[in-house]
Amino acid sequence: MMDTRDPQTKGAGRIVISVDAMGGDRGPAAVVAGIAASADKNPDIGFILHGDEQVLAPLIARRRGLSERCELRHAPRVVQMHEKPSHVMRHGEGTSMWSAIEAVRNKEATVAVSCGNTGALMALSMVRLRRLPGVNRPAIACLWPSRNPHGFNVMLDVGADIRADAEDLLQYALMGAAYARNGLALVRPRVGLLNVGTEEHKGRPELRVAGEMIAAAAEAGGYEYVGYVEGVDIPGARCDVIVTDGYTGNIALKTGEGTARLISSLLREAFQKTPMSRFAALLALPSLKRLQKRIDPRRVNGGVFLGLNGTVVKSHGSADATGVSAAVKLAFKLAQSGFQDRLAARVASAVQSGQDAALSEQRNGGAA
């Protein structure tokens, strides 16, 4: 399996993305259509595609020019959506998901992309890529449409782990800031800690400790700490990175999705009510499409697994070609910016300095 070619140079400076072609709800055709769209738009991208050769080879051959940009790697098995992460972790060898991660582990590709089972993908990534030195719990970061000029905020963790102590939250702040720097091109991202109020005395005790640690590590982490933020700030402009535990983050993410979907469907109903409103809808179509594009979850497709020795992008299970292409674009952007190495360096230095600062404050009686 070991490949000594440098992926950066493969095919004239191309960045190679490892893609799990199986396991999404729409099957391999949607994945191949997505990478073909990305290949068309971006000449600097190359692929290693993992899955059933017999299915994939004809799909690739049908897309002009794709076969030269895409290495096919046969994997006979597929991780199913309902399989338990613990089972996949033990018996996952031979699946397209395992193979896709393996290419990152072997440094043949910089980032892996999969539309498969999230829990299984995280479990396999943990076991094969291992955690970055200094990281206790990896996290999943998502992009959230916001009022900020760059259009999105980063939130993490949105579901890698239901627990997080103060030290984990500090690491999330460091990783989220690194992601915002490289994924959203922000020089000095503003980090907020999610709580039920912005006053200092609010919330759980571990949040106060986390807040002090995140504040202490701001300089080394290259971010600005804005203090506590609330649910309204997730799509707001008070900060760029929202730090929380995976239980709360997952519920916030899905509440936001549900609210957006409810409003969309009520909007559709409102416009279908009368002949006049249907006519208005026709005229308003370009405006509505612009809005839809702005908040289309397919265009911000991709939770990023942070805190591992390698970057993994989890695409929505129901992603179509547009969604897969968005996830590949995100993977490319992170690979191109050298995100993984920068993240590792930041975490190593800042975790240390943050812990030192918090410790010395504790010794001086400054913190609980």
Add this chain to the structure above:
Amino acid sequence: MMDTRDPQTKGAGRIVISVDAMGGDRGPAAVVAGIAASADKNPDIGFILHGDEQVLAPLIARRRGLSERCELRHAPRVVQMHEKPSHVMRHGEGTSMWSAIEAVRNKEATVAVSCGNTGALMALSMVRLRRLPGVNRPAIACLWPSRNPHGFNVMLDVGADIRADAEDLLQYALMGAAYARNGLALVRPRVGLLNVGTEEHKGRPELRVAGEMIAAAAEAGGYEYVGYVEGVDIPGARCDVIVTDGYTGNIALKTGEGTARLISSLLREAFQKTPMSRFAALLALPSLKRLQKRIDPRRVNGGVFLGLNGTVVKSHGSADATGVSAAVKLAFKLAQSGFQDRLAARVASAVQSGQDAALSEQRNGGAA
């Protein structure tokens, strides 16, 4: 202070609502305008209004017919928005908020309404009304626009307490179901427990215990238990009552509000982009207004404090006359249905049977 009149008979079968006229962001004029609107629409409603007599008397006199329906009770002090609950709890006597709660305590009014400081209102309510027998932690329940035919779901706790153990969550289920029965006129509300996935093995261990207790108390509580629900189900149609701890519930509530606000403002921008889209917006105005009305937070104004010996409705601090009138309508509906007594009876019987069932399951090794 003790008043022996039966509020139900005061002014020919009127239901009396106790209203804190001070403490909202828009001042007493908005509150008086709100109760005047309610009085106009509903002949069966009467008020005890609490606050500065010199300010309130002329405001009431200006509204035709209001003075006969509204008893004015002077309270010289006002609880400020920034005051700490613990401070107000000790030094709150003489404030309009204290006085408004006192009227419920003395059974002069059935429900109290306030636009003031939430934390202070909860603290004073706890101290003056005391908890219902069988309730450890009171909760704040909110109504959330949803896909259900009745248009709203109930979610609790949305911020009374940041902690909740399994027994508290059971009590929230009982109280939320009673609220949905009386506030939304549902015969047998469907209750869901908020989690990060619907599979049984997901989430924190205390949620599994809570789920078993809520299932066991379903019969006595008069609800159907649908199991775990996710963030997308809060505005969805899978259940009518969403049970969660106050930390998660508060963050979900504010995330939903923030998302709705972001979409509204993006929608406005989209329609202002071109002359054509501005023309379309003009034609679409009735449709958009219908939608706005459906999700207007002022029309579902009022978190309800549950689990006390008396019902308290917390209106938004920024409520205008429409918002205050909506909170009064909700208070009236709950008072009219005899909600408080029904809730007390349900909690007393169901908490007992739920605990018995859970205990006997534990004894039989059926539960962790």
